[in-house]
Amino acid sequence: xxxxxxxxxxxxxxxxxxxxxxxxxxxxxxxxxxxxxxxxxxxxxxxxxxxxxxxxxxxxxxxxxxxxxxxxxxxxxxxxxxxxxxxxxxxxxxxxxxxxxxxxxxxxxxxxxxxxxxxxxxxxxxxxxxxxxxxxxxxxxxxxxxxxxxxxxxxxxxxxxxxxxxxxxxxxxxxxxxxxxxxxxxxxxxxxxxxxxxxxxxxxxxxxxxxxxxxxxxxxxxxxxxxxxxxxxxxxxxxxxxxxxxxxxxxxxxxxxxxxxxxxxxxxxxxxxxxxxxxxxxxxxxxxxxxxxxxxxxxxxxxxxxxxxxxxxxxxxxxxxxxxxxxxxxxxxxxxxxxxxxxxxxxxxxxxxxxxxxxxxxxxxxxxxxxxx
Ligand code: TRP
Ligand code: SF4
Numbered sequence: 001x002x003x004x005x006x007x008x009x010x011x012x013x014x015x016x017x018x019x020x021x022x023x024x025x026x027x028x029x030x031x032x033x034x035x036x037x038x039x040x041x042x043x044x045x046x047x048x049x050x051x052x053x054x055x056x057x058x059x060x061x062x063x064x065x066x067x068x069x070x071x072x073x074x075x076x077x078x079x080x081x082x083x084x085x086x087x088x089x090x091x092x093x094x095x096x097x098x099x100x101x102x103x104x105x106x107x108x109x110x111x112x113x114x115x116x117x118x119x120x121x122x123x124x125x126x127x128x129x130x131x132x133x134x135x136x137x138x139x140x141x142x143x144x145x146x147x148x149x150x151x152x153x154x155x156x157x158x159x160x161x162x163x164x165x166x167x168x169x170x171x172x173x174x175x176x177x178x179x180x181x182x183x184x185x186x187x188x189x190x191x192x193x194x195x196x197x198x199x200x201x202x203x204x205x206x207x208x209x210x211x212x213x214x215x216x217x218x219x220x221x222x223x224x225x226x227x228x229x230x231x232x233x234x235x236x237x238x239x240x241x242x243x244x245x246x247x248x249x250x251x252x253x254x255x256x257x258x259x260x261x262x263x264x265x266x267x268x269x270x271x272x273x274x275x276x277x278x279x280x281x282x283x284x285x286x287x288x289x290x291x292x293x294x295x296x297x298x299x300x301x302x303x304x305x306x307x308x309x310x311x312x313x314x315x316x317x318x319x320x321x322x323x324x325x326x327x328x329x330x331x332x333x334x335x336x337x338x339x340x341x342x343x344x345x346x347x348x349x350x351x352x353x354x355x356x357x358x359x360x361x362x363x364x365x366x367x368x369x370x371x372x373x
Contacts, residue, residue: 082260
């Protein structure tokens, strides 16, 4: 086993080699179960395009129960550490997709983690949780009346009881094997996230035995811990292993990490049009040095962050996407023109989104109780 590969959910590593990741940690290729999705629905574009590249137990915990009409719950979370950007939208779209299939959606705002591990100011994290994350989810189409939202520091008692019980059946050595060097803040954050992932199985929270956790690949350590804990508490609490899916992260506009802390390379859903336009127009492409060269050799969409935008966000129809790809590699399409096309799609989206977001902000407090301090 090639096993220096260690994922650090609190670090800034970006996962480049998804194949090796699957091999090392036993994540299964999502494409193998893609044909089975038709039993429950059309696959979404992240599934079709291999952006969701891996899973654990998706067939057993999602496809099988849903095709039999049995209940399934989804649990995923956001660390309220910065503004909501298109990387977050990738998770949001998946949540909405599952909600439409009748899956009961639970969203956690990881304010405890943001405070302890990211050293965020409490007030700010709570504000961002409400008016960036929850509001944007609603604006994107999540039905808040059918979803459960909570803050890690403000949930019901049995959720905290889990954290306390979990602490007995895990050793420091196991944690360090999963996460690297640990310290109290990270131990708490890890056990809290395990409680997030597993608590919906308790009677008090709906007693869902089939749970799906869609996340970016960097979160897999938390899934491994949660699955181990589920095994260890199977007899005592009746916990089952949760299923998970893993998506690739969309790169930022300079080809590096998309992140709230890198605003020049990251488009936020609240960026004013001029700001978003400037960012997109400066984006790294796979174009050639000169127009002549590009006409002759074609460009390289696999290196292009504008193409990423089309693939992840802007184009739903696979044939339309294929055409951009073909026109790009053949040299028929030039980058200036291509970027303007991308901008007109993005501009339209941002404009409509802005209106929905204003409305969503007004209703957020109807659906979640923020912590008082
Ligand atoms: N750690 C996640 C992040 O950094 C947030 C999170 C907290 C989460 N609890 C979760 C994600 C449970 C998925 C499931 O964004
Ligand atoms: Fe990217 Fe479009 Fe240029 Fe191709 S033509 S490299 S997709 S910007």
